[in-house]
Amino acid sequence: xxxxxxxxxxxxxxxxxxxxxxxxxxxxxxxxxxxxxxxxxxxxxxxxxxxxxxxxxxxxxxxxxxxxxxxxxxxxxxxxxxxxxxxxxxxxxxxxxxxxxxxxxxxxxxxxxxxxxxxxxxxxxxxxxxxxxxxxxxxxxxxxxxxxxxxxxxxxxxxxxxxxxxxxxxxxx
Numbered sequence: 001x002x003x004x005x006x007x008x009x010x011x012x013x014x015x016x017x018x019x020x021x022x023x024x025x026x027x028x029x030x031x032x033x034x035x036x037x038x039x040x041x042x043x044x045x046x047x048x049x050x051x052x053x054x055x056x057x058x059x060x061x062x063x064x065x066x067x068x069x070x071x072x073x074x075x076x077x078x079x080x081x082x083x084x085x086x087x088x089x090x091x092x093x094x095x096x097x098x099x100x101x102x103x104x105x106x107x108x109x110x111x112x113x114x115x116x117x118x119x120x121x122x123x124x125x126x127x128x129x130x131x132x133x134x135x136x137x138x139x140x141x142x143x144x145x146x147x148x149x150x151x152x153x154x155x156x157x158x159x160x161x162x163x164x165x166x167x168x169x170x171x172x173x
Contacts, residue, residue, distance in 0.1 A: 002026075003067035005059065005077075007040060008033060017041055020054065020073060022062045037062070040076065052076050 002025040009030055011017035018040040021033035038054035045051070059082055063069075069077055071086065078085030097105070 003034070003062065003065065004070060005037065005062060005067050005073050006070040007073060015043065017043075020076070022067050035062070052080070054080055054082070056080070056082055 003022055004025045005020065005022050006029070007018040008021050008023070009016060009018055019033075019036050020038040020040060022035050022037055023031075023033035027033065035058065037059050038052070040052050041050060054076070059077065063083070069083070074083065074086045075088060077083045
């Protein structure tokens with residue numbers, strides 16, 4: 001007789017509750033079983049003690065008799081330390097991104113890397129400019145700006161004075 005340690009569903013609609021049982025492989029999922037070995041309540045929080053309840057002595061007995069756990073039950077047993085943790089593939093091969101998607105992801109990474117390098121270069125340039133500005137005395141820059149402003153203010157007044165007689169000459173003529 002081929003034995004399986006598997007889950008048998010109970011509970012009402014949209015409120016599952018599972019019994020972990022040892023049963024003949026030929027029996028239906030929720031049908032006749034040999035012995036109840038524990039429970040699994042997926043509605044409880046992951047860290048709740050009552051989410052998965054296992055009778056370790058009886059599970060070890062039935063594993064010794066040749067019962068094979070289902071993949072989900074094997075994972076529960078591995079987490080409990082009863083058996084070695086089975087390999088578990090979270091994402092199936094079918095759901096892996098295609099070549100074009102991988103190319104786009106790689107392109108985005110390259111763009112981000114280039115943007116980071118440009119940002120670092122800009123920061124270095126700004127730091128260099130700030131250092132150069134700090135080295136030059138602030139007094140030298142201020143008078144040069146003041147002189148330029150004085151020249152700019154004087155120049156338009158002179159231009160206006162020179163333009164005014166020329167306009168009067170044009171009117172007389």
